[in-house]
Amino acid sequence: MVKEKTFNPTKSRIRAIRLGPLVNLAVACRLCEDPACVAACPRDALTQEENTGIIMVDDDKCNGCGWCIEACDYGAIMLHPETKVVYVCDTCKELGKPQCVEWCPEEALDFVTADVLAQKARRTAVKKLFHEAVEKASE
């Protein structure tokens, strides 16, 4: 909505995928370290910002061939239904933070670096082990 100035899920840069009745997954660009989309583009239309990892699309170079779409394992880069050039999440960099995270009414989205994500996973694993140990001790 922020980027396209319209409420239209087909133009969204983040996609919700239903994995099961209770599980949804939000998919957006993962700002890959070695982005397959950039490598796949035959027209040098994609570049990656060095400090942020954001993928930039040169609309004048992109001819919508779709090679980058095929190369992305996450389905994160898409062909715009009207402009017919690709578009991808840029974390709303002009606004300073991702607006999907700001606006989600359920606070279901988080924007984290790989380091923070790993830290969270470690914390969850330690908590699980701790609870298992407590449960065993009380048997």
Ligand code: SF4
């Ligand atoms: S569009 Fe896909 S391949 Fe390119 S950086 Fe984002 S997640 Fe990685």
Ligand code: SF4
């Ligand atoms: S769709 Fe555009 S950005 Fe993607 S590979 Fe083709 S020319 Fe490059």
